[in-house]
Amino acid sequence: MTDPRLPAQIEFALEIDKLKRVIRRNNLMDGSRRENDAEHSWYVGMLAMVLGEHAPPGTDLDRVVAMLLVHDLVEIDAGDTFIYDPVAVAAQVEAERAAADRIFGLLPADQGVRLRALWDEFEERRTPEARFAKALDRFAPILANHRNDGGTWPLHKITARQVLEKVKIIEEGSPALGEYAVRLVELSVGRGHLSS
Amino acid sequence: MTDPRLPAQIEFALEIDKLKRVIRRNNLMDGSRRENDAEHSWYVGMLAMVLGEHAPPGTDLDRVVAMLLVHDLVEIDAGDTFIYDPVAVAAQVEAERAAADRIFGLLPADQGVRLRALWDEFEERRTPEARFAKALDRFAPILANHRNDGGTWPLHKITARQVLEKVKIIEEGSPALGEYAVRLVELSVGRGHLSS
Numbered sequence: 001m002t003d004p005r006l007p008a009q010i011e012f013a014l015e016i017d018k019l020k021r022v023i024r025r026n027n028l029m030d031g032s033r034r035e036n037d038a039e040h041s042w043y044v045g046m047l048a049m050v051l052g053e054h055a056p057p058g059t060d061l062d063r064v065v066a067m068l069l070v071h072d073l074v075e076i077d078a079g080d081t082f083i084y085d086p087v088a089v090a091a092q093v094e095a096e097r098a099a100a101d102r103i104f105g106l107l108p109a110d111q112g113v114r115l116r117a118l119w120d121e122f123e124e125r126r127t128p129e130a131r132f133a134k135a136l137d138r139f140a141p142i143l144a145n146h147r148n149d150g151g152t153w154p155l156h157k158i159t160a161r162q163v164l165e166k167v168k169i170i171e172e173g174s175p176a177l178g179e180y181a182v183r184l185v186e187l188s189v190g191r192g193h194l195s196s
Numbered sequence: 197m198t199d200p201r202l203p204a205q206i207e208f209a210l211e212i213d214k215l216k217r218v219i220r221r222n223n224l225m226d227g228s229r230r231e232n233d234a235e236h237s238w239y240v241g242m243l244a245m246v247l248g249e250h251a252p253p254g255t256d257l258d259r260v261v262a263m264l265l266v267h268d269l270v271e272i273d274a275g276d277t278f279i280y281d282p283v284a285v286a287a288q289v290e291a292e293r294a295a296a297d298r299i300f301g302l303l304p305a306d307q308g309v310r311l312r313a314l315w316d317e318f319e320e321r322r323t324p325e326a327r328f329a330k331a332l333d334r335f336a337p338i339l340a341n342h343r344n345d346g347g348t349w350p351l352h353k354i355t356a357r358q359v360l361e362k363v364k365i366i367e368e369g370s371p372a373l374g375e376y377a378v379r380l381v382e383l384s385v386g387r388g389h390l391s392s
Contacts, residue, residue, distance in 0.1 A: 002379075003372050009246050010376075014343060016242060017225035020235045029213035039216045042238035045265050046212060049311070050205050050303070062258035065265070069241050107246070115245070147210060176199050180206075183198075 005108045012106040018076045025082055025156070026141040031148040037072040037080065040140065044068045047136045054176040055132040067122045067133045070115055074099035083138075083166065084158055096123075125172075135173025138166050139181055146184040150193030160189050160196045201304045208302040214272045221278055221352070222337040227344040233268040233276065236336065240264045243332045250372040251328040263318045263329045266311055270295035279334075280358055292319075321368075331369025334362050335377055342380040346389030356385050356392045 022037040035043075045068045052061040072080075077099035081092045104116040121130045142163065145151030153163070163185050171178025188194035218233040231239075241264045248257040268276075273295035277288045300312040317326045338359065341347030349359070359381050367374025384390040 002376060003250065005249070006247075006372065006376060010339070012246055013243060013339065014225055017239065017340075020224055020231070020239075021226070021228070028216055029210055030217070032217070035216070036235065038238045039232065039234035042234045042241070042265060043213065043216075045238070045241065045261075047209060049262060049265065050208055050307070051202075053201070054199065062261075065241075065258075065261060066245060069238060069245065069261070111246070143206070143209065144213075176202065180198060180202060 005111075008106060008108050009111075012103075015103060015106055016073055016076065019073060022072070022075045022080055024080050024141075026144045026152050027148055029144050029147050031151065035144075037075050041069055041072055044071075044133075044136045044140055047140060048133065051136065051174075051177065054174045056128045056174075059128045059132055063118070063129045064133045064136075067118045067129060068136065070118050071122045071133065071137065073103055074119065076103060082156070084156060084162055125169075128173075131173035133173070135170040135177055138169050139177055142167070142170075142181050142184055146188050146193075149191070150188060153188070153194050158194070160185050160194050163194065201307075204302060204304050205307075208299075211299060211302055212269055212272065215269060218268070218271045218276055220276050220337075222340050222348050223344055225340050225343050227347065231340075233271050237265055237268055240267075240329075240332045240336055243336060244329065247332065247370070247373065248328075250370045252324045252370075255324045255328055259314070259325045260329045260332075263314045263325060264332065266314050267318045267329065267333065269299055270315065272299060278352070279362065280352060280354055321365075324369075327369035329369070331366040331373055334365050335373055338363070338366075338377050338380055342384050342389075345387070346384055349384070349390050354390070356381050356390050359390065 020036050020038040024035045024037060024040055027034055045065045048061055048064045048068055055061065074096040078092060078095040081088050083089065100116055100119055104112040107115065121127055122133055125131050125134050145153050167178055167181045167185065170181045185194065189196045216232050216234040220231045220233060220236055223230055241261045244257055244260045244264055251257065270292040274288060274291035277284050279285065296312055296315055300308040303311065317323055318329055321327050321330050341349050363374055363377045363381065366377045381390065385392050
């Protein structure tokens with residue numbers, strides 16, 4: 001006899017496969033194509049494992065990884081938001097909440113609540129874990145754009161000032177990574193890949 | 197001054213982005229395209245979070261997630277192996293070991309050793325964590341092929357007997373998921389999507 005919780009869990013598993021088809025603004029590190037949310041989520045999870053020592057001491061890195069794996073699931077319904085578009089970002093909040101209700105609601109209740117709590121924690125950015133997770137989420141596209149001679153920055157006429165605004169979020173999660181990101185921005189400006 | 201370990205960690209981070217360009221045999225759940233290793237790694241990490249209660253009691257699920265995030269990194273050099281091709285599988289062992297030496301070797305030594313140990317553990321399948329991780333790695337493509345009316349099974353003339361051979365690995369990691377996988381195989385045979 002099948003465990004009674006398994007069908008709901010499989011339903012959720014089938015649903016979240018859709019994250020592989022949500023396309024982000026930034027490109028892969030080699031510039032060959034745009035990145036999707038699923039591979040991005042893997043990537044930032046890996047960053048948490050690799051860069052974890054740059055989080056404040058005592059940060060629970062396992063929870064950071066778990067948070068990063070679920071952080072974009074709501075985009076299955078709500079789509080990717082361009083972080084440099086303030087109007088879109090504001091409109092997104094409600095859409096993402098409704099998406100979280102629906103998607104985490106597919107799971108057995110206790111489990112849905114637990115995973116939803118990870119997403120809420122990430123969004124609220126009140127714990128060191130959430131701040132570090134968000135820092136990595138912001139760090140990855142800066143690394144990619146720097147690597148791609150500016151990548152999608154010139155395309156969307158993004159300036160160094162706008163990027164440095166996002167770097168503050170990195171600094172809040174990890175001073176060392178924030179400092180490194182500032183340097184990437186300066187290098188990009190110096191090379192003419194990002195307007196000052 | 198930058199933390200002296202950061203440049204090597206960033207080098208590793210840039211390198212592992214290539215996993216997004218390693219293409220697997222199976223398709224996405226909607227059949228729209230073949231899956232890449234990075235999004236697959238995210239997916240099985242999520243499965244560990246969602247299906248963790250079907251692992252033996254006491255299984256350290258955080259380590260399962262970490263293992264699944266790194267399990268395919270060696271394919272950046274060694275490529276994806278078709279698990280139903282025994283000759284390719286045997287030749288792959290050495291190539292993957294060399295890849296592990298190179299890729300984990302990019303990290304600061306202590307960290308490279310730690311991540312490499314996770315990959316070794318996964319490959320050796322001696323701990324409950326590794327057996328459960330491997331079970332999920334085998335479970336995901338069966339779910340996808342079942343969902344896709346047989347998916348890539350008929351294309352490669354795979355039979356139920358061959359799939360059931362892989363299901364044994366699922367059973368060893370999780371009896372409940374093994375039982376469920378057997379049922380998926382039987383359903384696929386019943387619908388004519390997999391030859392018996």
